Amino acid sequence: MSAAPKKDPTAVEVEVREKIHLEILKRTGAYHANDHVLLPSGQHTTEYIEKTLVTTEPSFTEGLGAVIAKHFAQWPVDVVLSTGPGALVLSHCVARAHPSRPIVVYGTKGLSGGKRRVTLPVEFQRLIRTSTKVLLVEDLVSTGSTLNLLINLVEQLGAQVVGIGCLWRRTSVELAGRSVFSLVSRDFPTYDPAQCPLCKKGVPLNEEFVRRRHARKPSSVQEPKEVP
Ligand SMILES: [Zn+2]
Numbered sequence: 001m002s003a004a005p006k007k008d009p010t011a012v013e014v015e016v017r018e019k020i021h022l023e024i025l026k027r028t029g030a031y032h033a034n035d036h037v038l039l040p041s042g043q044h045t046t047e048y049i050e051k052t053l054v055t056t057e058p059s060f061t062e063g064l065g066a067v068i069a070k071h072f073a074q075w076p077v078d079v080v081l082s083t084g085p086g087a088l089v090l091s092h093c094v095a096r097a098h099p100s101r102p103i104v105v106y107g108t109k110g111l112s113g114g115k116r117r118v119t120l121p122v123e124f125q126r127l128i129r130t131s132t133k134v135l136l137v138e139d140l141v142s143t144g145s146t147l148n149l150l151i152n153l154v155e156q157l158g159a160q161v162v163g164i165g166c167l168w169r170r171t172s173v174e175l176a177g178r179s180v181f182s183l184v185s186r187d188f189p190t191y192d193p194a195q196c197p198l199c200k201k202g203v204p205l206n207e208e209f210v211r212r213r214h215a216r217k218p219s220s221v222q223e224p225k226e227v228p
Contacts, residue, residue: 017183018183018184018185018186021064021067021167021183021184022184024060024063024064025049025054025167025168025184027057027060028053028054028055028056028057028060029050029053029056030049030050030051030052030053030054030056031047031048031049031050032047032048032049032050033046033047034046034047035047035048035206036196036198036199036203036204036205036206037205037206037209038205038206038207038209038210039190039209039210040209040210040213041190042193043190043191043192043193044190044191044192044193044196044198044199044205045188045189045190045191046188046189046198047188048188048209049140049168050209051086051139051140052086054086054139054140054167054168055086055089055090055139061089061090061093062093062096062097064090064093064167064183065090065091065092065093065094065096065097066093066094066097067183068090068094068137068165068166068181068183069093069094069095069096069097069098069099070097071163071165071181072098072135072162072163072165072181073098073099075133075135075162075163076100076133076162077098077100077102077133077134077135077162077163078100078102078103078132078133078134079102079103079104079105079127079128079132079133079134079135079159080094080095080098080102080103080104080105080134080135080136080137081105081106081107081128081134081135081136081137081150081153081154082104082106082107082136082137082138082150083106083107083108083109083118083146083149083150084109084138084139084146086139086140087106087137087138087139088104088106090137090138090139090167091104091106091137092104094135094137094165098135102135103127105120105124105127105128106124107119107120107121107149107150107153108121109146116145116146116149117149118146118149118150118153120153120157125157128154128157128159129157129158129159130157130158130159131158131159131160132157132159132160133159133160133162134154134159134160134161134162135161135162135163135164135165136150136151136154136161136163136164136165137164137165137166138164138165138166138167139166139167139168140166140167140168140169141166141168141169141170141180141182142170143170144175147164147175147180148175148176151175151176151178161178163181164178164179164180164181165180165181165182166180166181166182166183167182167183167184168182168183168184168185168186169182169184169185170186170187171185171186171187
């Protein structure tokens with residue numbers, strides 16, 4: 001009897017780690033697996049992640065942030081930079097756990113002429129200067145466009161990107177040859193409804209996520225208008 005081919009121990013470790021992290025994301029309610037989901041694009045898929053829920057459990061976020069910090073512990077970091085509320089919560093946790101005790105700075109996202117834009121508030125500009133070592137943190141990386149903007153922002157200020165860490169990265173993302181450390185790195189297949197294998201098998205379609213977007217409006221409150 002021949003022994004089963006042994007897997008590379010590092011690959012096994014990465015696999016196990018990834019499973020643990022997926023389980024954590026599942027417990028926040030952000031990650032749904034083994035489903036048949038209708039996406040806002042009209043495509044069907046087996047997995048879905050709700051970005052806004054990813055960093056809602058402080059103890060999970062702290063734990064995941066500490067793993068990212070540990071990965072970059074051997075490199076000195078002056079500033080942890082992110083953009084977007086979810087990524088900011090995570091970047092706080094990364095900075096808190098990093099031995100260099102970096103400060104936390106964030107850019108604000110916007111659109112200009114239909115193009116994405118990241119702006120660094122003026123108060124932060126003196127904190128990122130020539131030779132400042134910057135660690136970029138993102139929650140989910142799906143196209144890499146936000147990270148590319150952050151890289152450009154750092155380089156424009158003469159500072160240096162020493163690393164990029166995120167919770168989740170779609171494996172197809174390329175960032176100009178830069179390596180990205182991600183706790184989970186996977187792509188879920190999306191199908192055209194006509195070619196969807198789950199439809200063919202007769203698995204019921206979960207329209208919950210799309211329906212919720214249409215049926216519900218975000219809660220908001222406003223100050224009353226002043227009566228002249
Ligand atoms: Zn389907």
